Amino acid sequence: MPELPEAETVRRGLETETVGRRISRVEVTGLRSVRRHPDPGEPDRRLRGQRVQAVGRVGKFLTLAAGPEVLVVHLGMSGQLLLSDGAGPRPPHSHVVVVFEDGSELRFVDPRTFGQVFLSAGPEPGRRGRPAELAHLGFDPLTDGLPAGRFAALLRSRRTMLKALLMDQRFVAGIGNIYSDEILFAARLRYDHPASALDEEQAKALYRHLLRILRASVRLGGSSLSDMQYRDVYGRPGRYQERHLVFAREGLACTGCGGPIRRQAWGGRSTFYCPGCQIPGPGPRRG
DNA sequence: CAGATGCCCTGGGCGC
DNA sequence: TGCGCCCAGGGCATCT
Numbered sequence: 001m002p003e004l005p006e007a008e009t010v011r012r013g014l015e016t017e018t019v020g021r022r023i024s025r026v027e028v029t030g031l032r033s034v035r036r037h038p039d040p041g042e043p044d045r046r047l048r049g050q051r052v053q054a055v056g057r058v059g060k061f062l063t064l065a066a067g068p069e070v071l072v073v074h075l076g077m078s079g080q081l082l083l084s085d086g087a088g089p090r091p092p093h094s095h096v097v098v099v100f101e102d103g104s105e106l107r108f109v110d111p112r113t114f115g116q117v118f119l120s121a122g123p124e125p126g127r128r129g130r131p132a133e134l135a136h137l138g139f140d141p142l143t144d145g146l147p148a149g150r151f152a153a154l155l156r157s158r159r160t161m162l163k164a165l166l167m168d169q170r171f172v173a174g175i176g177n178i179y180s181d182e183i184l185f186a187a188r189l190r191y192d193h194p195a196s197a198l199d200e201e202q203a204k205a206l207y208r209h210l211l212r213i214l215r216a217s218v219r220l221g222g223s224s225l226s227d228m229q230y231r232d233v234y235g236r237p238g239r240y241q242e243r244h245l246v247f248a249r250e251g252l253a254c255t256g257c258g259g260p261i262r263r264q265a266w267g268g269r270s271t272f273y274c275p276g277c278q279i280p281g282p283g284p285r286r287g
Numbered sequence: 288c289a290g291a292t293g294c295c296c297t298g299g300g301c302g303c
Numbered sequence: 304t305g306c307g308c309c310c311a312g313g314g315c316a317t318c319t
Contacts, residue, residue: 001312032296060313077312078297093297112296114313160289169314177312227299227311268292269312 002075004174005217006230006238007060008142010081013233014064014106015055017083021100022051023066030095033110036118036133046119047071047098057143058134059173069119070131071098075230076114082107083233106233137173141214152203155195162198163191163271166210174214178223178247181272183210185246191264191271193281216243223247246272 002010026044034040050067057063062081064071073081082091086103096108096117108117120131130137139146158165165171166180175183184191186209189202198206217223222238224230225248231237241248245255249272250263257276264271 003313074313076296076314110296111298112311114296116314164290167313225311229298229311267290270310 001077001176001178001225002079002222002230003060003176003179004057004140004142004214005179005240006222007057007062007075007174008218009222009232009238010075011055011057011062013083014062014081017233018052018064018100018106019055020051021102021104022049023047023098024049024101025099027097027099028095029097030093030110030113032113033095033108033115033117035116043071043096043117043119058130058140059137059169060176061134061137061173063120063131063134070123071117072120072131072133073108073117074115076110076112076116078112078229079108079110079115080229080231080235081233082109082231082235137169138171140173141175141211142218148204148207151207152198152200155203155206156198156200158195160195161192162189162195162206164267165195172210175210177269177271178225178244179213179217181247182213182244185272185274185278186213188277188279190273190278190280191266193279197281216240246274248272 026047028034028040028043031040034043046069047066050069052064052066054065060074062073084105084107086105090107091109093111094107094109098106120133122132123129124132124135162184163180166175166183187206217240220238220240221232222230223240224237225241246261249261251260254261254274254277256274259274259276261272262275
């Protein structure tokens with residue numbers, strides 16, 4: 001499930017491999033992947049002949065600037081961006097393929113089609129020229145450099161449960177189910193702890209763990225789960241899953257207390273936590 | 288406004 | 304061996 005560290009790993013690969021290359025055409029075969037475009041031929045028309053200038057990222061979204069155009073990619077659940085020299089057959093579910101003038105290809109492969117590819121309608125005024133379609137996203141933990149005190153104040157103003165807030169892309173961009181569980185375990189806070197119940201020090205500590213874990217995962221190329229769906233642009237899996245302390249570890253011994261990690265259905269998906277180490281918070285105040 | 292729910296979609300795992 | 308069921312979950316729409 002590509003989250004920020006996986007998107008950042010892909011971004012680095014794209015930056016290395018595609019900046020400076022000229023696009024000769026874009027082949028779209030998966031209409032759902034370009035669902036924001038009423039006309040699926042639009043990406044080809046607008047990108048033809050443009051040279052890739054920069055590769056950016058906001059949360060889980062990737063952006064390729066090419067001439068006046070910005071191509072935005074979200075990997076969804078099962079999306080991959082794979083580089084190829086253009087020889088050999090394309091893998092199944094290659095819904096969008098950017099062909100460069102040397103014949104090499106950038107293939108958007110996405111079996112479950114939760115991901116998407118679209119050309120931005122333009123930059124949002126202010127906010128560092130972020131594509132307008134990404135205006136709703138909150139701060140990016142690795143690129144926006146939000147001071148800890150600001151984070152703590154923002155967090156403590158919300159009454160939402162911590163996990164819901166960490167996964168809320170409007171609050172902070174890039175954290176999903178895996179990293180929210182890992183961050184909350186590191187901070188010794190349970191998923192259902194109300195954000196507003198944290199004191200200043202707890203909120204700052206949570207932020208430190210958030211940054212530390214995302215950076216550590218980027219260093220190891222992100223997390224590939226048992227399905228090995230996540231791959232970088234060279235097709236390599238990540239290695240951060242070896243460092244997961246709670247995610248997908250139901251029944252295994254907690255590294256903190258030795259007790260079993262618990263799995264809880266919550267918000268329509270699985271949450272993993274240690275009942276011994278992670279505190280649930282004060283609960284609703286009475287009186 | 289915030290929380291809950293359902294939908295989209297396919298491959299893989301599992302029970303029978 | 305094979306079929307059908309269920310699950311994985313990010314983002315969004317919709318309802319309360």
